[in-house]
Amino acid sequence: MKKDNALTIFVFSLLILIFPLIYKDTYLLTIGIFIGINALVAIGLTILMGYAGQISIGQAGFYGIGAYVSAILSLYFGLPVLLSMLLAIVVACIVSIFIAIPALRLKGHYLAVATLGFGEIVYLILNEWGPGGPSGFGDIPRISLFGYTFTTSYEYFYFVWSIVIIVMIFSFNLINSMTGKALKAIHGSETASATVGINIVKLKIKVFILSAFYASMAGAIYAHYVTFLSPSSFSLFYSVMVLMMVVVGGISNLWGGVVGAFIITILPELLRGFKELDVLVYGIILTIALLFVRKGFVPLILEGYRRWLQK
Amino acid sequence: MTLLLQFIFSGLTTGSVYALVGIGFNIVYNSTSIINLAQGEFVVIGGLMMWFFFVGLKLPFLVSFTLTLAVAGLVGFLMERLTIRPLIKKGDLLLMIMVTIAVSILIRGLLMFKFGKDPYTYPPFTVGEPIVFLGAVISQQTLWVIGITCICIAILYLFFNKTMTGRAMKACSLDIKAARLMGINVSQIVMLSFIISAVIGAVGGIAITPISLMEYDKGAMLSVKGFCAAIMGGLGRGRGAVVGGFTLGILESLTAGYIHSGLKDAVALFIMLFILFLRPAGIFGRSEIMRLRKF
Numbered sequence: 001m002k003k004d005n006a007l008t009i010f011v012f013s014l015l016i017l018i019f020p021l022i023y024k025d026t027y028l029l030t031i032g033i034f035i036g037i038n039a040l041v042a043i044g045l046t047i048l049m050g051y052a053g054q055i056s057i058g059q060a061g062f063y064g065i066g067a068y069v070s071a072i073l074s075l076y077f078g079l080p081v082l083l084s085m086l087l088a089i090v091v092a093c094i095v096s097i098f099i100a101i102p103a104l105r106l107k108g109h110y111l112a113v114a115t116l117g118f119g120e121i122v123y124l125i126l127n128e129w130g131p132g133g134p135s136g137f138g139d140i141p142r143i144s145l146f147g148y149t150f151t152t153s154y155e156y157f158y159f160v161w162s163i164v165i166i167v168m169i170f171s172f173n174l175i176n177s178m179t180g181k182a183l184k185a186i187h188g189s190e191t192a193s194a195t196v197g198i199n200i201v202k203l204k205i206k207v208f209i210l211s212a213f214y215a216s217m218a219g220a221i222y223a224h225y226v227t228f229l230s231p232s233s234f235s236l237f238y239s240v241m242v243l244m245m246v247v248v249g250g251i252s253n254l255w256g257g258v259v260g261a262f263i264i265t266i267l268p269e270l271l272r273g274f275k276e277l278d279v280l281v282y283g284i285i286l287t288i289a290l291l292f293v294r295k296g297f298v299p300l301i302l303e304g305y306r307r308w309l310q311k
Numbered sequence: 312m313t314l315l316l317q318f319i320f321s322g323l324t325t326g327s328v329y330a331l332v333g334i335g336f337n338i339v340y341n342s343t344s345i346i347n348l349a350q351g352e353f354v355v356i357g358g359l360m361m362w363f364f365f366v367g368l369k370l371p372f373l374v375s376f377t378l379t380l381a382v383a384g385l386v387g388f389l390m391e392r393l394t395i396r397p398l399i400k401k402g403d404l405l406l407m408i409m410v411t412i413a414v415s416i417l418i419r420g421l422l423m424f425k426f427g428k429d430p431y432t433y434p435p436f437t438v439g440e441p442i443v444f445l446g447a448v449i450s451q452q453t454l455w456v457i458g459i460t461c462i463c464i465a466i467l468y469l470f471f472n473k474t475m476t477g478r479a480m481k482a483c484s485l486d487i488k489a490a491r492l493m494g495i496n497v498s499q500i501v502m503l504s505f506i507i508s509a510v511i512g513a514v515g516g517i518a519i520t521p522i523s524l525m526e527y528d529k530g531a532m533l534s535v536k537g538f539c540a541a542i543m544g545g546l547g548r549g550r551g552a553v554v555g556g557f558t559l560g561i562l563e564s565l566t567a568g569y570i571h572s573g574l575k576d577a578v579a580l581f582i583m584l585f586i587l588f589l590r591p592a593g594i595f596g597r598s599e600i601m602r603l604r605k606f
Contacts, residue, residue, distance in 0.1 A: 055405050057412070102588035109346040112408045113538055114587045117580045120535065124580070128573045236531055240412060247409060276427065280420025286413040290406065291397060 250296020326560020
C-alpha cells in the first residue's frame, strides 16, 4: 500500500474511533451504520466500474442474496450467525460466477441491462418465495462473536466500520498490485492488454465476484442488524442508489464509494420533511453529477485541495 | 379454447405497449447507438399527463390527446438537448448509460412530485358493450389499444420509407459518416429520434391507462420489457420490436393465466437474459454478426 493511502486510512480509522465517543446519539449512530453498509456495496462497484470499466445495475441482487440466505440459515436452520453470513457470501459468489461468465462477454449497454435483469429476478424470487413474501419476515438473530451478542448501536457501528476499513486496506492493496495495474490496462484498451498477455476475461470475472462478495457481505450485516427483511429493500432502486453513490463520490478513487455512500445515505434524512421530493432530488443530483462533476466529488475536492496547497 | 383466446387478447393489449416502447428503443439506438433506459418513462408521462388534461383540467379528448403528445415530445426534446447532446461527443459508454438512468429518475421524481404515489385512470375512449368473439370477451378499449398501435406502426412505416426526413433517419442508422457526407444534419436527426420515441411511448401510455391504470413508478419495468421486445427481434430492427412486443405480451399473459401470476414479470427477464447470453442477434434475427456499432 502506498504511504499516503496508509496515512488516510489511519486518520480515517481514528475518526471512526472517536465519532461515537463525541456523538452519543443513537439516531446518528444508526445512520452511521447504514453508511458503512452502503459503503461496502459501493466500494465493490467502484472497483468494478472505475478499475475494470464494467457496469452493474444489479448489485441489489447480491446484496439481497447475502441478506436472505444468511437470515434464513441462521433463523430456520439454527446455524451460528457468523457461519451463516459466511455461507451466504459463498452462495452469492457462486451465483456471481454464473452471471459473470456469460455477462462479461457482453459489452456496455447489454451488460447494464443483463445485470439489471439479474437484480430484478432476485427481487421477484424474494417476493414470491422469500419467507413472508412481499411483507417479509423478522426475528433474525443478531450478530454474535465468540458467544458475545451485539445489542447496542455502538457495537454494530464499530463492527461495520472495522469491516469497511479492512475492505479498504484490502482493496487498496489489490489496486496497487499487479492485478490492479492489469485492470487499469484493461480499462485503457482491451486489445492492447490482451496482446501483452493479460487474461482479460479471467480478471473481469474475478472483479465481478469481488463486487458480489462485498455486496453480499453488506447484505448479511444488514440482515443481522435490522433483524427484519422485506424484498422492498432489494429492488432496482437500491441498485440505482449504489450506482449513484459511485458516480457522486467519484469513479476513479476508492474513497469515492465511501463519500458517495455518505452523501446518498444522509440525503433522505435531510429531506425528511419533504417526503414527495426525495426521488426528484436523487434525479437532480445524479444528472448534475454526470453533466458537470463527471469525475465525482472526491477527485474534485482533492484537486481543489492541491491547488490550495500550491498557493 | 375460449380461455386461451381471452389470454391471447389480453397479451396483445399489453404487448402493444411493449412493441411501442421497443420501437422507441430502436429509433434512438439506430441514430445514436444509445439504449435509452428512460424509454419506459414516456409511457408513464403519456398516461399521467392525459389524466391531468382530460380529467384534471376537463379538456376535450382530442385536445388532451394532442397536448399530452406535445408534452412528451417536449420532454424527449429537452432530454436530448440538455443531457445527450453535451455528453455524446465524449464517446464514453458508461456515461451514456448512466445519464439515461439519471433522466429516468428525474422524470419519475417529477411525476411523483406532481401526481403522488396513487394509480390514475380515466374512462375508456368509447363506452359500449364489449365484443364477444368466439366466446372471448373483448372490451372496446382493447381494440383501441391494438388499433392505435397498428396506426402508429403504419405511420412510422410511411414516415421512414416515404418522407425525405424519414429516409434521412434510415440513412443515419446504416452509416452515420456517409449520411453526414451526403449533407444530412445528423444532430437534428438525433433530436428528432428522441422526440419520436417519446411521442410513440406516450401514445401507448394514453391508450393503455384505462385498462391497466398508471402510476409514477411503472416506467422502469416498462423499459425492461420494451428492451426485451426490441432485442427479441434483434436490436435496431423496427419490425422485430413489433413481433417481439406482441410475443412477449402473449407469453406473459399465458404464464400469468396457466402457471402463476407472480411469475408474469419474470418471463421478460428470463427471455432477456437468455437472448443476451446466448443469441445477441435476437430470436427472430438472423444469426448474422451484429452490425458494428460505435459502442
